[in-house]
Amino acid sequence: MLEIPKPTLGRLPLYYRALVTAADAGLEIISSAELGESAGVDSAQVRKDITYFGQFGRPGIGYNVPNLLLALEQILGLSNPNEAVLVGAGRLGMAICNYPGFTRFGLKIVAIFDIDPQKQGQQVDGLEIFPLWRLERIVKKLGTQIGIITTPASSAQGVAKMLIASGVQAIWNFAPVNLKVPPDVILRNEDLAVGLATLSHYLSSGHGSQKLK
Amino acid sequence: MLEIPKPTLGRLPLYYRALVTAADAGLEIISSAELGESAGVDSAQVRKDITYFGQFGRPGIGYNVPNLLLALEQILGLSNPNEAVLVGAGRLGMAICNYPGFTRFGLKIVAIFDIDPQKQGQQVDGLEIFPLWRLERIVKKLGTQIGIITTPASSAQGVAKMLIASGVQAIWNFAPVNLKVPPDVILRNEDLAVGLATLSHYLSSGHGSQKLK
DNA sequence: TAGATTGTTAATCGATTAACAATC
DNA sequence: TAGATTGTTAATCGATTAACAATC
Known part of the structure; x- marks a missing residue:
């Protein structure tokens, strides 16, 4: 797996939290703009950060909330307590x-x-x-x-x-x-x-x- | 006063702490190498950081501990509680x-x-x-x-x-x-x-x- | 098709590192 | 004078921002 830059790593928990909120609200899809708004990060930055660990979005649509959440849990090592x-x-x-x-x-x-x-x-x-x-x-x-x-x-x-x-x-x-x-x-x-x-x-x-x- | 970069600003408290320790130990002079060692920062970085708010060192000698301490208190806004x-x-x-x-x-x-x-x-x-x-x-x-x-x-x-x-x-x-x-x-x-x-x-x-x- | 939004490339910006002339 | 160490410049490195072709 490619190395994730430290500044990116510092933002992932913010995305994670925003996604948990979105999931709790029943949202299925979220755009980089919405995610960025919620996390306090620029949308281009959001997309860039996400691509460091994979491709989870669909052009014209956005990101699948549960999928992205799962990926973040993986990458942040939250799957194993x-x-x-x-x-x-x-x-x-x-x-x-x-x-x-x-x-x-x-x-x-x-x-x-x-x-x-x-x-x-x-x-x-x-x-x-x-x-x-x-x-x-x-x-x-x-x-x-x-x-x-x-x-x-x-x-x-x-x-x-x-x-x-x-x-x-x-x-x-x-x-x-x-x-x-x-x-x-x-x-x-x-x-x-x-x-x-x-x-x-x-x-x-x-x-x-x-x-x- | 010129703008101090954020990463630098984050390191100043580390220098401050190192200097307090040095002052407590009665040290009058400290080099960028010693200060860096104590704060966990590279010596070139230390010198660069310090020049953002002035010139406090003497080539061939080092920095005057009390002087630098005072300057840091100034810049960190610790003079006014x-x-x-x-x-x-x-x-x-x-x-x-x-x-x-x-x-x-x-x-x-x-x-x-x-x-x-x-x-x-x-x-x-x-x-x-x-x-x-x-x-x-x-x-x-x-x-x-x-x-x-x-x-x-x-x-x-x-x-x-x-x-x-x-x-x-x-x-x-x-x-x-x-x-x-x-x-x-x-x-x-x-x-x-x-x-x-x-x-x-x-x-x-x-x-x-x-x-x- | 038209509109939206991604993934990615290129351009910009800023910070760190290395090197060294100037100074003590 | 010889050795040490600063302040600063230049080179390198890495991150952010902007732009847009590809995709849905």
Whole structure:
């Protein structure tokens, strides 16, 4: 399969969401213009993006909603559910455990870890919080693929090491720090400070009117 | 002042963080190579990015840490603190209220709103949760510039309208939905589902080794 | 047939990378 | 002077936009 550009990959979830909405509304067919309108993307861009993973439209007609939805699930890897462990049971961690958007994207958190003995043994949404020293054995046993880091910045690198030693293939990092990981580990940084700084810049520079990201 | 490219703007907070660390360590001078190493960015890119807002380095020497730090605070608009109201007192909202990274970036949440009467009147970090109908008057009175939306997707557009009617200039949207706002309002979407979908794609496609974002 | 809309090509735009003269 | 490192230019790379022939 050909390589999908990163910017395109970032828009696919937007299309996916727009299509789910359309499907819920009973729509069978959607045009690139309609899809773009709903996702906030130019129609030419929509068509270009879609062709990166196939031909799903019919000239003069549009795209078949269920077909395209299925294709997107494929390409986004949502067909096989993703299991993850979460390290750091603070508020951000708990928010992520509960984030409603994730069920749709097939994320299942299977264990939570925290270094604080106070929290250990507590239940969160039916999941027990385990002590950090049990991480390696549990992750190995479950064969979990994704590790989510919601610890303070100071502990994040250590946690990343543990996760990698335990065999996770991907790390989703919410700690505000630049993690070093081996090249075969997929790393995604979700850095809220970047978003804030961007807003702050545009506010103080007086340029309104930007659609950021 | 010349326009700073968006990708550059996204990297500035990383430099800022690296510089804070360097300053804390008592470093006076830092090279583009060191700064890049710390921020996870190529050194040529670092130099290019910095020149978008001035000349702060000395050939053969490097950059003066305090100077560059100051310049970044300027350009990121951190010199004037940013006040925000937050709408949606769920777990994500609470997590954001507590996110430690924000203090450094000068964000101050001055009021919280929620539609749920159960939550109204409760205190969160010394802030009372107000009913939604009081939003307009309070925001107008405080002159708040930023509105943070952490409601479910279904209510987000309505909340955005209220915020805009109340005079906020920027919206930081965490609800998984494509908001429509007038062109003079700055909109930043923080979409966790995009991050997840990206991870999921790389996991299922078998390409490891990507540093995503 | 006439109107609509795709898939794709070509043109434009913008960002990254590489290289190096100027400077310390 | 020799070595280091910036700021900047030019070359490369990649993404977006525009246009349109092909198709329904």
